[in-house]
Amino acid sequence: MDQQTKAALKQDKFVATTTHSLEWASENSRSVIATGLLVLGLIVFVVAGVLIYNSRSDAASVAFGAAMQTYQTPVTQSGEPTPAGAKTYSSTAERAKAANAQFAAVAGKYGMTPSGKNALYFVGLTDMEAGQNQQAEDTLTKVANGWDSSLAGLAKVALAGLYRSTGRDAQAIDLYNQLSAKPTTTVPYGLARLQLADLYASEGKTGEAKKVYADLQDKDPKGPAGAIAKEKLNPAPVAQAGGPQ
Numbered sequence: 001m002d003q004q005t006k007a008a009l010k011q012d013k014f015v016a017t018t019t020h021s022l023e024w025a026s027e028n029s030r031s032v033i034a035t036g037l038l039v040l041g042l043i044v045f046v047v048a049g050v051l052i053y054n055s056r057s058d059a060a061s062v063a064f065g066a067a068m069q070t071y072q073t074p075v076t077q078s079g080e081p082t083p084a085g086a087k088t089y090s091s092t093a094e095r096a097k098a099a100n101a102q103f104a105a106v107a108g109k110y111g112m113t114p115s116g117k118n119a120l121y122f123v124g125l126t127d128m129e130a131g132q133n134q135q136a137e138d139t140l141t142k143v144a145n146g147w148d149s150s151l152a153g154l155a156k157v158a159l160a161g162l163y164r165s166t167g168r169d170a171q172a173i174d175l176y177n178q179l180s181a182k183p184t185t186t187v188p189y190g191l192a193r194l195q196l197a198d199l200y201a202s203e204g205k206t207g208e209a210k211k212v213y214a215d216l217q218d219k220d221p222k223g224p225a226g227a228i229a230k231e232k233l234n235p236a237p238v239a240q241a242g243g244p245q
Contacts, residue, residue, distance in 0.1 A: 056110055057113045057114070061115045063102070063109075064103075064119050067106055068122075070095070070098050070102055071122065073095055074088050075091060076089070076090065093130050096125075096127075099122070099126050100127060103120075104123050117148055121140075121151050121154060128161075133166060136162060149185075150184055150186045151186075153184030153185075153186045154186050156178065156179055157179070157195065160199075164202075172199055176195050176199065179191075180192045188225075189225075190216060191225065193225065194216070194225055196212055197212035197213050197229070210233065213229040217233065
């Protein structure tokens with residue numbers, strides 16, 4: 001087959017293919033346009049969603065920062081001088097109540113953002129500091145059961161503290177054991193075990209406390225938790241007053 005014939009065949013094939021494609025596009029033009037518009041609409045929706053989320057995240061971060069500033073405002077004792085123009089609170093409960101309202105506003109308005117989720121945790125903390133134990137328990141339980149494992153771990157520690165302060169040590173022990181079984185970045189294994197041992201010691205169950213300390217010392221001999229456990233098991237002798245220098 002000569003080159004001229006080959007070229008002619010290629011051209012005929014190209015023309016046929018192009019013609020077929022144009023015919024298909026013409027017959028399905030409405031479908032093609034509808035699909036293109038759908039894809040374009042989806043892209044616009046996603047981009048708009050990202051922009052809105054980022055904008056809300058920024059606003060949530062600013063609002064959360066303001067709430068944290070309130071939460072970290074100094075508490076002054078009666079009669080204690082304060083710098084001119086400085087904001088202070090007369091008690092931890094008063095400060096917690098003020099910060100709580102701000103955290104609640106952030107959590108309510110920006111609950112899907114990271115700052116909103118953090119704010120909900122602080123709602124529980126400030127409720128507890130303000131003496132609103134049932135509200136604190138409800139909020140911290142919600143955070144503890146959430147998908148964010150880091151916040152959930154912190155919420156469980158706070159809940160355990162609330163249980164201990166309200167005479168529910170068994171529930172606190174259960175939470176410490178949960179955290180020991182599934183440590184998080186915010187509440188590692190060693191911290192959960194130290195909290196558990198401290199609870200046993202406060203109940204006068206020194207044997208149980210020593211078991212926890214000994215186990216922790218074996219599992220984390222060079223870590224900070226292991227060092228604390230070792231110190232608890234082997235406390236330094238108390239110097240006698242008036243003894244040799």
